[in-house]
Amino acid sequence: THTPTVLAFDLGAGSGRALIGEIEGAAPGGSKRLKITEIHRFSNTPIRIGEHLHWNTPGLLQEIKTGISKAFQLGYKPESCAIDTWGVDFGLLDANGELLGIPYHYRDRQTEGLVEELSAKLGDERLFAESGLQFMPFNTLYQLYAMRKANSPKLDAAKTLLLTPDLLNYFLTGRKACEFTMATTTQLYDPAKRAWNKPLMRELGLSDSLFIEPVQPGTEIGQLTEEIRAELGVPQMKVIAAASHDTESAAAAVPASSPIFAYLVSGTWSLLGTQMQEPLLHPDVLKLKFSNEGGAGGTYHLLKNIMGLWILQECKRIWEQRGEPLTYPQLVALAETEEPFRSLIDPDDLRFMNPDSMPEEIAAYCCESGQPQPRTIGETVRCILESLALKYRMVLEQAEQLTGTVFDGLHMVGGGIQNELLCRFTAGAIGRLVWTGPVEASAIGNMLVQLKAGGYLADMQEGVELVKASFPMSTYEPEQQTEWENAYARYQQLMEVMSC
Ligand code: ADP
Ligand code: LRH
Numbered sequence: 001t002h003t004p005t006v007l008a009f010d011l012g013a014g015s016g017r018a019l020i021g022e023i024e025g026a027a028p029g030g031s032k033r034l035k036i037t038e039i040h041r042f043s044n045t046p047i048r049i050g051e052h053l054h055w056n057t058p059g060l061l062q063e064i065k066t067g068i069s070k071a072f073q074l075g076y077k078p079e080s081c082a083i084d085t086w087g088v089d090f091g092l093l094d095a096n097g098e099l100l101g102i103p104y105h106y107r108d109r110q111t112e113g114l115v116e117e118l119s120a121k122l123g124d125e126r127l128f129a130e131s132g133l134q135f136m137p138f139n140t141l142y143q144l145y146a147m148r149k150a151n152s153p154k155l156d157a158a159k160t161l162l163l164t165p166d167l168l169n170y171f172l173t174g175r176k177a178c179e180f181t182m183a184t185t186t187q188l189y190d191p192a193k194r195a196w197n198k199p200l201m202r203e204l205g206l207s208d209s210l211f212i213e214p215v216q217p218g219t220e221i222g223q224l225t226e227e228i229r230a231e232l233g234v235p236q237m238k239v240i241a242a243a244s245h246d247t248e249s250a251a252a253a254v255p256a257s258s259p260i261f262a263y264l265v266s267g268t269w270s271l272l273g274t275q276m277q278e279p280l281l282h283p284d285v286l287k288l289k290f291s292n293e294g295g296a297g298g299t300y301h302l303l304k305n306i307m308g309l310w311i312l313q314e315c316k317r318i319w320e321q322r323g324e325p326l327t328y329p330q331l332v333a334l335a336e337t338e339e340p341f342r343s344l345i346d347p348d349d350l351r352f353m354n355p356d357s358m359p360e361e362i363a364a365y366c367c368e369s370g371q372p373q374p375r376t377i378g379e380t381v382r383c384i385l386e387s388l389a390l391k392y393r394m395v396l397e398q399a400e401q402l403t404g405t406v407f408d409g410l411h412m413v414g415g416g417i418q419n420e421l422l423c424r425f426t427a428g429a430i431g432r433l434v435w436t437g438p439v440e441a442s443a444i445g446n447m448l449v450q451l452k453a454g455g456y457l458a459d460m461q462e463g464v465e466l467v468k469a470s471f472p473m474s475t476y477e478p479e480q481q482t483e484w485e486n487a488y489a490r491y492q493q494l495m496e497v498m499s500c
């Protein structure tokens with residue numbers, strides 16, 4: 001029997017992977033399952049050149065090529081492949097269709113101060129009404145404005161802007177396209193008008209023809225170019241637009257039992273939100289700093305970017321540099337035996353976006369807020385994980401307030417769910433059930449869009465059913481409710497004091 005097979009590339013800010021997805025039992029009457037096999041994994045390390053931080057875009061393309069080669073060498077026959085990546089970042093193409101310069105990394109410091117500057121110039125209400133987004137300093141809007149202010153010759157020469165997945169798809173197929181879910185991360189796409197915000201582009205001195213008309217997830221971009229097929233020795237393969245924003249691919253694979261549910265995509269970032277049919281452009285969404293981002297299958301998602309496990313990743317990197325190379329399980333084990341709630345931080349304080357030394361930044365925050373500074377690695381990790389869990393409670397309650405919904409629990413997906421202590425803490429902090437799985441939600445959501453495009457799924461809901469049938473979930477019950485309630489009260493006070 002024919003086994004529908006697709007290849008998914010999921011590129012996170014920390015690492016990328018290639019996975020094969022196969023529908024087993026696809027014969028009529030069989031019970032269908034999605035089998036996933038990781039065939040390639042690589043790290044995604046930013047490169048500092050002079051003052052700027054960049055992505056290693058050619059290196060990422062090379063890893064994607066390796067993934068394609070491996071798939072065929074291993075004997076798989078994927079009908080299509082698709083790429084999802086982190087949001088907001090882009091490459092600029094010149095009039096000959098060549099890449100101009102090396103794409104910037106969203107943690108590059110060129111956008112510092114620009115959120116305040118554009119808010120003063122244009123007003124928060126307008127900026128929000130025309131984008132529906134939380135004003136994150138790295139949004140495409142601020143990056144382009146930074147280039148404009150720096151009189152970037154690259155920006156002057158640019159004819160087309162392609163967001164990262166679209167750029168990589170272009171390298172594979174020679175076709176320029178713009179995928180909808182990524183477009184909605186730019187802060188230059190107007191969700192009410194469902195169109196690019198060209199007046200705003202012109203007002204900021206940006207060309208209004210840089211952006212291409214968005215296409216929906218599932219659109220066929222093209223086939224691998226002849227050059228790539230010859231280089232890799234592989235046959236023809238379709239390249240499909242996934243829900244190319246990794247967060248939205250992950251959200252499409254949440255194994256929820258009802259259409260209204262809360263989820264947390266846990267990786268470098270923590271994205272906590274809920275699926276909607278329409279963007280919610282109420283002023284309270286602006287006040288509580290939530291985003292409306294386009295999703296797969298015509299959905300919109302109301303969610304908040306929380307700084308996430310980036311904080312732990314950075315500490316791990318610094319400790320490694322200082323001669324203490326520890327694995328995640330080792331770090332978690334150290335935290336587990338530490339004293340609870342010794343010190344807490346607001347993970348979303350912008351000081352944690354890209355400090356020189358994360359452990360020192362955490363210590364400084366604790367000192368300034370009159371709390372004991374973490375002295376050991378274990379104390380630091382505990383502080384990070386408890387603070388994240390408490391932040392999740394705050395954001396979950398805000399999501400309920402904005403949508404008028406009560407969620408019975410929280411679905412967690414992504415690499416971060418391998419941190420069982422964080423999952424336990426989250427259940428404790430929110431005082432409700434936490435369901436975890438799958439770890440590879442982004443790659444799976446990517447596959448679902450391809451399988452639907454191939455005619456193997458009627459709609460995205462059938463994809464969710466397939467996920468439920470194929471991957472086990474774990475459940476965490478809330479523990480130590482009195483302790484967590486007390487910690488939350490303390491946390492709320494801390495947020496008030498530190499926001500003054
Ligand atoms: P991204 O796609 O954003 O790069 P992932 O979804 O791969 O992120 O998740 C990466 C995070 O998962 C890491 O920051 C780390 O905190 C966590 N993680 C990965 N492996 C483990 C593990 N074995 N135990 C605990 N946590 C882990
Ligand atoms: C998570 C993510 C998030 C974006 C950030 C830049 O990987 O895509 O949704 O805001 O990266």
